[in-house]
Amino acid sequence: MKPNTIATQLLKTEETKPDYALAMSLMHQKLLLKNYSKNTTKTYMHMFKQFLTYMYPMPLHQVSTAHIMYYHKELVTKQNVSASYQNQSINAIKFYIEKVLNLPKVQYDFCRPRKAKKLPKVLSLQEVADIITVTNNIKHKTILKMIYGCGLRISECVNLKVEDIDSNNMRVWVRNAKGNKDRITLLSPTMLAQLRAYYIVYKPKKWLFEGADGKQYSASSIRQVFNRSKKKARVHMPATVHTLRHSFATHLLDAGTNLRYIQKLLGHNSSKTTEIYTHVSTTNLINITSPLDMLPK
Structure with missing residues (x-):
């Protein structure tokens, strides 16, 4: 056949x-x-x-x-x-x-294939900082900061509207995310200052990040921005825009944020999905003593 x-x-x-x-x-x-x-x-x-x-x-x-x-x-x-x-x-x-x-x-009842259990790629704090620093265009810089600082998927970023930024309560509304769910994520003072500087220059009307024609900024353009900045920052680890979201979660975990809060910020239905970040958290590894160091001297 x-x-x-x-x-x-x-x-x-x-x-x-x-x-x-x-x-x-x-x-x-x-x-x-x-x-x-x-x-x-x-x-x-x-x-x-x-x-x-x-x-x-x-x-x-x-x-x-x-x-x-x-x-x-x-x-x-x-x-x-x-x-x-x-x-x-x-x-x-x-x-x-x-x-x-x-x-x-x-x-x-189809027999489904087994998914490969791969750990997410995660950038270090320094690598994220380097990528953002070399991004000179204020719109591009704001987009990368938004994705990392709020733990957004690329589709969630392009779907943000101006009204979704709630500066009074320091939060960002993520509408119709994966699974057609709304959620709230954090808006840091640093991110708010960046957004205000960006707004003065671009004055978006409907979509927070607009293209030249006033429509939503495209996901492909964001990928191009990230890849250029990553190359310019000389970050050689394989990474995509989505790596910024993985890094957001891992860095929060490293800083001691409760896993349950991270789950809510990411919009995961199950805590098991969020628990994967415990496997790449450097803090957890540092706090574990190898049995080699326990051997009698």
Whole structure:
């Protein structure tokens, strides 16, 4: 069972395969009705379309759990996709089965891949300071400070509005974050002073960080800013913009902040997600005595 090379084009025309086009339309409509984020909607639609491309031209009512399992086996064995990619694909197909077709979950109990348990990369305080220091543009500097100083995801940063900065109560409102949840994170005096200096120069109207056209500043532009500054600061450790969020959490933990507070600031549902930072906290390591040092002299 091999993917048809022209299937992607065929999926775009209702005349060639009405049930495929209808499936895509119903999938998109349900994602919108359930208010899934733009990123999740885009990912699910892409993954579902890839699956339909693979199944073409089999009628959808003939697709079984065995076909779905075989498709994901092919993804791993022939395309060598990551566990994350495979899980996203499974989630997209399960969404269609359970939310669009309203079929019971118990009938589609897929075997999910095991995720690699990798520790997050974390920058030192000095490395963060160096990256911010070499960023000369005030907007770029404010963005990097905001992501690090508030523990934001890149999508949360670009979605910030001017009204989300609550200077009276020294807090930042993060709206419609991952899982469509709102949360509050801290606004430090240093960050507030930076924001005021930035506002004087740029005077944003709606979005806190606006592009040249007044729309939201793009995530890709922020990545470019970070990569340029990281290179300029001669920080050689592999790191992305998201590393600033990991560093925020780890540095708070190093400073003695309660893990429960860090969980709330990051917006994690489970404390187990936040506990991963205990594995990269330097303070915890420093306070542990090696049994080698306990041996009789």
